[in-house]
Each structure stands twice: as structure tokens, then as C-alpha cells.
Amino acid sequence: MSITIKDVAKKANVSIATVSRILNNKPGYSKKTEEIVLKVIEELGYHPNSIARGLINKRTHTIGVLLPKISSMLMNEIIRGIEDTTHQYGSSVIVCHTESNGQKTMQYLQLLHEKQVDGIIFTSETLKEEYYQFVKKMNIPMVLLSTESYTFPVPFVKVNDKHAAYSATEYLIKNGHKTIGMISGKKEDLVAGQPRIDGFLQAMKAYELPVSDNHVVCEDGFSFEDGVSGFHNLQKQLPDMTAIFAASDEIALGIISTAYQMNIRVPEQLSVIGYDNLTIAEMSIPPLTTVGQPLYEMGEKATEMVFEMFEKKQTVESRIFPHEIVERKSVKNVTKA
Amino acid sequence: MSITIKDVAKKANVSIATVSRILNNKPGYSKKTEEIVLKVIEELGYHPNSIARGLINKRTHTIGVLLPKISSMLMNEIIRGIEDTTHQYGSSVIVCHTESNGQKTMQYLQLLHEKQVDGIIFTSETLKEEYYQFVKKMNIPMVLLSTESYTFPVPFVKVNDKHAAYSATEYLIKNGHKTIGMISGKKEDLVAGQPRIDGFLQAMKAYELPVSDNHVVCEDGFSFEDGVSGFHNLQKQLPDMTAIFAASDEIALGIISTAYQMNIRVPEQLSVIGYDNLTIAEMSIPPLTTVGQPLYEMGEKATEMVFEMFEKKQTVESRIFPHEIVERKSVKNVTKA
DNA sequence: ACATTTTACGTAAACGTTTACGTAAAAGAT
DNA sequence: ATCTTTTACGTAAACGTTTACGTAAAATGT
Numbered sequence: 001m002s003i004t005i006k007d008v009a010k011k012a013n014v015s016i017a018t019v020s021r022i023l024n025n026k027p028g029y030s031k032k033t034e035e036i037v038l039k040v041i042e043e044l045g046y047h048p049n050s051i052a053r054g055l056i057n058k059r060t061h062t063i064g065v066l067l068p069k070i071s072s073m074l075m076n077e078i079i080r081g082i083e084d085t086t087h088q089y090g091s092s093v094i095v096c097h098t099e100s101n102g103q104k105t106m107q108y109l110q111l112l113h114e115k116q117v118d119g120i121i122f123t124s125e126t127l128k129e130e131y132y133q134f135v136k137k138m139n140i141p142m143v144l145l146s147t148e149s150y151t152f153p154v155p156f157v158k159v160n161d162k163h164a165a166y167s168a169t170e171y172l173i174k175n176g177h178k179t180i181g182m183i184s185g186k187k188e189d190l191v192a193g194q195p196r197i198d199g200f201l202q203a204m205k206a207y208e209l210p211v212s213d214n215h216v217v218c219e220d221g222f223s224f225e226d227g228v229s230g231f232h233n234l235q236k237q238l239p240d241m242t243a244i245f246a247a248s249d250e251i252a253l254g255i256i257s258t259a260y261q262m263n264i265r266v267p268e269q270l271s272v273i274g275y276d277n278l279t280i281a282e283m284s285i286p287p288l289t290t291v292g293q294p295l296y297e298m299g300e301k302a303t304e305m306v307f308e309m310f311e312k313k314q315t316v317e318s319r320i321f322p323h324e325i326v327e328r329k330s331v332k333n334v335t336k337a
Numbered sequence: 338m339s340i341t342i343k344d345v346a347k348k349a350n351v352s353i354a355t356v357s358r359i360l361n362n363k364p365g366y367s368k369k370t371e372e373i374v375l376k377v378i379e380e381l382g383y384h385p386n387s388i389a390r391g392l393i394n395k396r397t398h399t400i401g402v403l404l405p406k407i408s409s410m411l412m413n414e415i416i417r418g419i420e421d422t423t424h425q426y427g428s429s430v431i432v433c434h435t436e437s438n439g440q441k442t443m444q445y446l447q448l449l450h451e452k453q454v455d456g457i458i459f460t461s462e463t464l465k466e467e468y469y470q471f472v473k474k475m476n477i478p479m480v481l482l483s484t485e486s487y488t489f490p491v492p493f494v495k496v497n498d499k500h501a502a503y504s505a506t507e508y509l510i511k512n513g514h515k516t517i518g519m520i521s522g523k524k525e526d527l528v529a530g531q532p533r534i535d536g537f538l539q540a541m542k543a544y545e546l547p548v549s550d551n552h553v554v555c556e557d558g559f560s561f562e563d564g565v566s567g568f569h570n571l572q573k574q575l576p577d578m579t580a581i582f583a584a585s586d587e588i589a590l591g592i593i594s595t596a597y598q599m600n601i602r603v604p605e606q607l608s609v610i611g612y613d614n615l616t617i618a619e620m621s622i623p624p625l626t627t628v629g630q631p632l633y634e635m636g637e638k639a640t641e642m643v644f645e646m647f648e649k650k651q652t653v654e655s656r657i658f659p660h661e662i663v664e665r666k667s668v669k670n671v672t673k674a
Numbered sequence: 675a676c677a678t679t680t681t682a683c684g685t686a687a688a689c690g691t692t693t694a695c696g697t698a699a700a701a702g703a704t
Numbered sequence: 705a706t707c708t709t710t711t712a713c714g715t716a717a718a719c720g721t722t723t724a725c726g727t728a729a730a731a732t733g734t
Contacts, residue, residue: 017683051392056720095430256622283617283621367713386691387691389719
């Protein structure tokens with residue numbers, strides 16, 4: 001048996017109500033009894049049972065995070081931001097990786113419902129109608145992170161992917177590159193797919209550089225392996241390119257690694273710019289120039305939004321975060337000065 | 338108001354006891370009423386409140402994981418193993434990163450106590466007396482992961498670090514290296530510190546190779562930056578070495594990256610073997626030869642142990658996992674054949 | 675000194691479940 | 705047909721809190 005509020009009350013010769021009041025410092029007790037009770041609590045090593053609290057308060061101090069793949073390095077920083085912030089709010093988080101599987105997602109949603117989480121952060125994936133309706137019924141706040149919905153009124157935090165892709169491409173162009181390829185991940189990806197391709201295309205057009213279907217290859221995902229195979233494909237289609245925009249850092253690393261094996265030197269013969277600015281970007285050889293998103297801060301913000309919505313019982317404004325080009329060593333300036 | 342078991346009972350014209358019985362399929366209801374109740378549940382979209390359940394069952398289906406730094410890539414695989422397995426058991430996990438801070442650790446322990454977790458996995462850190470006593474009072478199972486305690490009877494799962502370090506060094510030796518340095522992380526680290534140094538030393542002695550204080554440098558941690566500075570230091574102490582054993586993959590990457598900048602070619606001029614076999618090990622240039630631990634499986638096992646202890650209410654045997662040398666391209670065979 | 679307000683409590687209901695116990699009806703045994 | 709067992713429920717207590725309500729004592733006001 002563990003020690004309950006009753007034990008404290010008995011030993012301190014007060015009612016449980018008084019103990020509870022002291023614990024939550026609601027008015028209704030004297031300095032003297034507070035001292036006594038506090039001492040007893042100390043002596044007994046009492047800790048309130050937050051399950052019982054949750055039952056009556058209808059607040060569990062727990063939020064749920066749904067994300068496609070925890071293994072993806074991208075998620076790390078984001079999760080760190082979420083967890084740190086959540087803990088600062090005196091809450092904890094339940095992480096659920098859905099593997100982009102609809103059924104699994106629904107299962108997790110159910111789990112989160114049963115566990116009565118106070119809110120949900122839905123990350124990096126398309127918010128399907130089914131998900132939305134379920135969460136709506138749960139009647140708890142949800143915010144979208146690194147994704148957005150055109151159909152449902154759910155606040156989001158993300159960067160402008162199209163704009164960021166434009167910037168990356170522009171950076172390549174300003175460094176004198178003219179024949180530029182792009183290796184995209186899954187085209188259907190709502191946020192990392194088409195928008196980044198669009199940004200790339202738009203930049204090429206804006207600078208009046210030639211661009212065709214041959215300039216872009218789409219892979220199944222955003223992993224190292226996708227980078228490897230993407231590079232092989234792009235090589236065939238666009239053999240004389242001097243630079244590549246990769247839709248993720250992992251893809252970029254796949255490119256660099258493959259190029260290394262093919263004796264193509266980066267950046268001397270081939271420039272590569274990535275997207276994400278993962279920790280590994282600075283560990284790569286050469287260190288990877290890439291598009292940075294403030295992932296930690298985004299996780300932080302999303303968490304704050306969830307708590308704000310929970311407390312104020314109303315929606316909150318979406319937030320677009322700025323991106324930046326993190327210059328390192330994988331892009332060469334080829335302008336003939 | 339959300340839908341409770343009462344609503345279901347009322348609409349189905351039965352008592353809440355019956356509904357509960359059906360939900361938990363305990364005996365005591367007919368096929369007919371089951372059908373009716375199930376239908377009503379479906380119609381109302383009822384989901385049991387696991388907080389209320391937890392209160393009465395004294396089981397929350399939640400476990401806590403304590404680890405020093407979530408950012409460390411090492412933890413990723415481990416956490417994946419833990420989370421996947423936990424979810425398979427119909428439970429969820431609360432991750433707490435303590436940053437090796439005693440005060441923070443105690444705070445989290447308190448949080449986990451208040452949230453009434455069913456068990457705790459304590460990872461990669463020294464189990465201090467204070468922690469042990471606290472968890473002992475909580476009276477829930479705990480298992481140590483990637484660490485162990487000589488003082489307290491807590492089951493653990495880890496690899497034999499000394500042995501693994503011996504193997505790594507031996508691998509270098511068998512590839513013909515004679516002047517071999519080691520870059521260690523924090524020496525005080527109970528599992529990744531001295532044991533790996535000991536393994537290194539023992540292998541050197543076993544093969545009668547010279548070894549002195551100059552052969553080993555210890556850094557503050559196991560990060561990329563530690564590898565960078567460690568390499569600089571070791572270079573001074575042992576300029577003619579042909580191979581390095583790094584106490585972590587991140588350190589190894591730091592070495593390789595620095596070597597690259599100093600125009601020292603890996604593995605042609607310098608061989609490097611790492612420790613951990615992180616995802617990034619295969620992305621590096623050249624791909625990193627390293628000591629692999631079955632991290633995912635270890636997380637899996639630790640989780641299973643926690644649940645087993647919870648159910649059987651008794652301790653369980655510790656488990657040493659095998660390590661392996663993952664051969665890639667960062668070590669050159671220098672035997673003159 | 676007395677009326678009034680405030681303070682400092684205690685009592686009990688409530689949160690949404692599970693489960694021990696009781697009981698009437700159905701089923702089975704003789 | 706009667707007795708016994710089994711089945712299919714319902715009632716109510718319990719889990720550990722919070723909190724609305726009530727009340728006696730203390731503090732304040734006149």
C-alpha cells in the first residue's frame with residue numbers, strides 16, 4: 001500500500017480536505033496547520049497520485065505526439081523541443097510513431113483518447129478526415145507541426161517549404177550553377193514533396209534557366225538510400241549537371257556518399273545542397289550546406305500552442321517559421337570571375 | 338461531457354457492472370446482452386477512461402525511461418526498441434532526459450512516481466543510491482539498460498564493454514597495426530569510460546604491443562567535438578600512430594572529419610574504428626568500421642524484463658548481449674604480405 | 675457587548691471505473 | 705416435481721483525489 005492523502009490527514013489530525021487545500025494552496029487553512037501537514041508529508045514521503053487527480057480534474061498533464069517515423073533523424077530535434085517544453089509545463093508526452101499507417105494512426109489516437117491526453121501534436125503528415133473527426137470528438141486541442149491542412153481549421157507551425165526550396169535553388173544559382181538537378185522524396189508528401197519541387201521549379205524559371213522533367217527525380221522517401229538511388233537516376237537523365245538540390249539532408253548524404261564511390265568530388269565537381277540541417281550535416285565530409293529549419297523552436301512553439309489552447313479553450317494562430325541557408329562546404333562557387 | 342460507462346449502461350438497459358464485464362470479458366453475461374451492449378458502445382462511440390481504470394487497477398500501462406541526453410544519437414535506436422515493445426504491450430512510455438543531472442533525475446523520478454508508472458528503465462548512467470532508494474520505495478520494477486550497478490541488486494541489459502573494446506583493438510592489431518591510439522570519452526562513465534579503456538589496454542598487452550599513457554586521451558564526453566579535440570591531442574602525443582580506436586562513433590566521425598581537413602586520408606594513412614554502429618556510421622565517408630551493439634534489441638529486452646517483473650512480481654535475470662565488429666571501409670589492412 | 679463577517683476547518687459527493695457480494699431465474703440432477 | 709447448481713445479472717463499495725456546502729470559532733465592526 002502506498003501512502004495516500006488519508007494517511008497524511010490522519011497523522012496530522014486534520015481532514016483530507018485540509019490536506020488537499022494545502023497541497024493546491026487554495027485558501028482555508030492556518031499557517032500552523034500548514035506547517036504540521038507539511039511536516040507530516042515530509043515524514044511519510046507522501047506524493048499525490050496524479051491518476052486520481054486526473055480523474056477529477058479532467059486533466060492528465062500528458063500530451064500525445066504523432067509522427068511518422070521516429071527513426072528519421074529529422075524528428076529528433078523536434079521531439080527534443082516538444083519534450084523539453086512539455087516538461088517545463090509540468091506535463092509529459094507520449095510519443096507514437098505511426099509509420100504513416102492509417103490504421104496504426106487510428107489505434108494510437110484511440111490510445112491517446114483512452115489515456116485522456118490534454119492535447120495532441122500531429123507531425124509531418126497529411127491530416128486525414130478520419131483523424132480530424134476523431135480528435136474533434138475527443139474535444140482536445142491539436143496542432144499540426146511541420147505540416148498543414150487546407151481542409152480543416154487546425155493551427156499549424158511550419159516553415160514555408162516552397163519558399164525555402166526557392167532559396168536553396170537560388171543559392172545554387174547565385175553560386176554560378178546553371179545545370180541544376182533536384183532529388184525529391186515522396187512526391188505525395190504534403191509538405192516535403194510537391195512544395196519543394198515547386199520552389200525549385202519557380203527559382204529556375206525566375207532566373208531563366210532551362211528546366212525539364214529530366215531535372216527532377218522523385219524517390220519513395222527522404223532517406224540515405226533514396227539519395228543513393230536518386231543520384232544514380234539523375235546522373236543518367238542529366239549527366240552534365242554541376243549541382244543538386246536534395247529535398248533532405250539524408251538524401252544529400254546519400255548523394256555525397258555515392259559520388260565519393262564514383263570518384264566524383266564534392267564540391268569540386270558536384271555541388272550539393274541539402275534540406276533540414278540535421279546534426280549530421282556538420283559531420284559529413286565535406287560539411288553539408290543546407291536549408292536550416294529551427295526544428296527545436298518549432299517543437300517548442302507547437303507545444304506552447306497546445307497548452308495555450310487547452311487553457312484558453314480556443315484556437316490559436318498558426319505560425320510560419322523562417323528558414324535559413326546554412327553555408328558549409330558542399331557548394332562550390334563556379335562563377336568565372 | 339464525454340461518454341461514460343453509465344451512458345452505455347443506461348442506453349443498453351443493463352447495469353454498469355455488466356458493461357464492465359463485457360469490456361473486460363469476465364464471465365457473467367449472455368450472448369444476447371453482449372451484442373446489445375457492443376452495439377450501443379459502437380453507436381455512442383464509447384471509449385473506456387484508462388485514468389479511472391488505472392485508479393482502481395493500480396496499473397497505468399505506462400512506463401518511464403530515464404536517459405542522460407536524448408539528443409545523443411545513440412539513444413535513438415534504444416528508444417525505438419523500447420517504444421515499439423511498450424506499445425506492443427498496450428502501454429506507453431514517458432521519456433525523461435536527465436542530462437546527467439542529479440537534481441533533474443530526482444524531479445523526474447518524482448514525476449514518474451506521481452504518474453504511477455508501472456516500471457522504469459534507467460539508461461546509460463550510474464545508478465546513485467538516492468535514485469535506487471526512491472525507486473525502491475515506489476515499489477515498481479526497474480531495469481538498467483546499457484549500464485549496471487555493482488552496489489544494488491537491479492537487473493541490467495548491456496554488452497560487455499571491456500570485451501567489445503578488446504575485440505575492436507584486436508581487430509586493428511590483426512589488420513597489422515602496431516602503433517594504436519585510443520580516444521576515450523568521459524573516463525568516469527561507468528560503462529563507456531574505464532571499461533573500454535581497460536579492454537583496449539588489455540588487448541595491446543595481450544599482443545605485446547607497446548602502450549603508455551600517451552596512447553590514450555580522455556575527453557569530456559562522446560560527441561563529435563570531443564573527437565575533434567581528442568584527435569588533435571592524440572596527434573601530438575602519438576604522431577606516428579596508424580590507427581585509432583574511438584570510444585564512440587561520434588568521436589570517430591570527429592576524427593575522420595578533422596583528418597580530412599588536415600589532409601590525412603582515412604583509411605590510407607589512418608585507420609579508425611568506432612563504437613556503437615549508429616545509422617550515421619554507414620553514411621560517413623568512408624563508411625565507418627565499428628563495434629555494433631544490438632541497441633534496438635536491447636531496448637526491446639529491457640522493456641520485456643520490466644513487464645515480466647511487473648507481472649510476476651519478482652526479479653529477473655540480467656542479460657549480456659553480444660557485440661560484433663561491423664566491417665566497413667575505415668580500417669586498412671597494413672600487413673606486408 | 676452584540677451582530678456581522680471572515681477564517682478554518684470537516685463532511686460528503688463526485689470523477690469513471692472494477693469487483694465482491696447478493697439474488698432471482700434458468701438449467702441440470704434425481 | 706423438487707432440490708441443487710449455474711448463469712446472468714444488479715447493488716454498492718472502493719480506488720485517491722478535489723470541491724461545494726455547512727458550521728463553529730475567531731476576528732472585526734459598532
